[in-house]
Amino acid sequence: NIDPASLLPKLPRPEELKPFPTVCSTLFRGHEGRVRSLEIDPSGVWLASGGDDGTVRVWELLTGRQIWSAKISHDEAVNVVKWRPGKDAVILSAAAGEDIYLLVPPVVDPETDIVSRDLLDQGFGYATNSTQALTANGARKEPVAKWTRPGSRLEDEGVLLKITVRTTVKVISWHRRGDFFSTVSPTAQRSAVAIHTLSKHLTQIPFRRLPGIPQTVQFHPSRPLFFVATQRTIRSYDLQKQELVKIIQPGARWISSFDIHPGGDNLIVGSYDRRLLWHDLDLSTRPYKTLRFHHKAIRAVKYHKGGFPLFADASDDGSLQIFHGKVVSDLMENATIVPVKVLKGHKVKSALGVMDIDWHPREPWCVSAGADGTCRLWM
């Protein structure tokens, strides 16, 4: 006569898993139309955002004060903003349409400003035709990307470098060392995934053939591995050996996003078919846990990278959900996953809710970007 409930693992109560964000602490208002993407800078002081109004904005994180803004496109949405990793320089990348911009917002001291500008400029010394190749008949191929200066209007505002690819860029993902970044243009077929080398102003297409339409990519946090998500699978590749390592099968119908745990052995996946999946990469190519808490698509998932066992997802239902997910070092034991908080406040506009999320680099604070035109800081 064993009560079956007694056999279930006992989950700790959320109150025992503090700290995690519980309330909206700052609101960032200024964008016209949806905010598509946001990220807190490595120092934890600034928030960058980009949206449908074609602007990139930098805000003071704690006060919500807009410090800087640049309109980088008059007809295209800014789909993604990402800070270059590292504290040696301050460089923000943003993409609107087929153009990727690298910029130095005027929030830095003169020394850092020079270092940052030099990082953007050093590639001009390399042969500009290095991204070009000859076709079989000897004609010059159209380069996969053009690295140019964006013109004096933008350069005066700190927007210093433009990389133009063939179709709309939806994703930017930096390598931790800050010299490489990858972009995804889902409609670009063969050249959908590109890897750019900042120091050489070089763009390379690492895959001849992709087994589906790429959605998003990420560099492994410590090993030379590169992860590419198509609609249904995530493949990891060894960049040095140039070979496929693993095919991860979350079982979702359409992957929107994924994130690799800072420890490197676990991964979360979010999907448009409302699923959040946790993969233990040591364990299986199938998910260790499937979570269905949202009644609309999940658009973004993100681990905390600053030492807290937290992760979050963002959904078109207008909410973000915070989870406690502690990865244990014991190989035989799996992560304990506890939903701890649903954060509500973003209004759903035209069936879109929360578009993007990010965590603070040190504190258990997160930020969210909404289709309602606001960003929010949660503490």
Add this chain to the structure above:
Amino acid sequence: MAKTTTLPTGHGQVQVYFTTNAPDIELPEEKRQLRVPTDVRRYGLSQILNSESMLDTSAPIPFDFLINGTFLRTTIDEYLVANGLSSETTLNLQYVRSLIPPLYEASFEHDDWVSSVDILSASSRAGKWAGQKVSPGQERILSASYDGLLRVWNKSGQTIATSASSSAGGHTSSIKSAKFISGTQIASSSLDRTVRLWKYTESEDGFSGELKPTLELYGHKGSIDSIDVHGPSNHIVTASADGSIGHWTSSKSSAPAAPSALLGPTSKRRKLTTSTSTPQRGPLSMISCHTAPATAAIFNPLDLTVAYSAAQDHTIRTIDLTTSTVVDTRTTSHPLLCLEALTGISTQLVAAGTSARHITLVDPRISVSSTQVMTLRGHTNKIVSLSSDPESNFGLVSGSHDGTCRVWDLRSSRQGTKDEGGGLVGEAVYVVERDGQKGATKRPVGGEGIKVFGVAWDKDVGIVSAGEDKMVQVNTGRGVTKSESS
């Protein structure tokens, strides 16, 4: 004693002994001891004291009651139960005149968010440092704004002076903090990573004035969010988002040269607009002691060779300014956003406002091992500014992104719940709303539009607060935590 016997029966009674520090309202010895019903609260006790058989006051005086240094906020019965006391005990009730709410007086409108305020009065710190005594009615309010300008106001809300714009040697970005050094000198710190010193002069009639830049100080690599000054020694301390604490002198001749790498504009565009002749200098020392943005730096008011700093790295550090070394580090549980010294209390305390919506009181003396003394709870958003009551050792006002200032009386406390981590917990005695919120039933999410960024408490001018509503707001400050003549 007839009074007590006529009170409703069916409740327990307890022996109390009334005491006070105010001679004018002292009871005769024979009336001090009394039996009162245990279900009575502050109001009932106040009525008893005012009654014919007791003080026999012509007009009722509202009283508050302290037991063992803590305000009675419950019935006596609940107090006895909470403290495990029997009703056989004799309770010592110290009565004080009730606190006076900090009533709204005026608002001064700005063009942009107001980040910081300071006050010049006969009783203010800078007023005492000033050569001439500030006469009543001639008090000045200094405001620092996100528009990059400083303004000096009189108490009627007239702008007497506005600082020079960026093209004329002013800050090139938002000002985060500003202080009077004296009646004629002001220091400010900015998002533009500089400290600027200003000469302040007024016309004879006191209705107009001038704020002229006299010195630019370079050395920080991030926004300088906090500045403190010491007039007599010309010394300045600053806290920056770059994680360091700056130690400076306002004396042009004794300040070191400015670090050339940090001079000058960061973009071509700005190079064209800033061409000034204001002298530029560097720090006496730059102490990189925090691992996250530093949010506050203050002089120890009792020893000006010592500064305290607070930061988002959760620490309060004690810095020996003569050697530029950190001599003590106190680690708390949360990012700290502001700091104030409470020197009036027998043991020296500092109060720090946190991002976690509470204020923590810490004893930073090196000899003390237990760090956290008390926690003040009630704000619903980050606490970014603190100022102590100039007239009471127990009073403190805080400014928060929840859009309120809260007044605390350290004698008003209770035992914290398990969820609060136990310890002594203080609750606000008054909540000061923004005047623009009058009639509003709910505060906006995230304090949007009403965040308070700065608050200062002066004996002559009152509680002056500033914020996102682009207003400097003045509330009365007398008797708020120190009852008259108690």
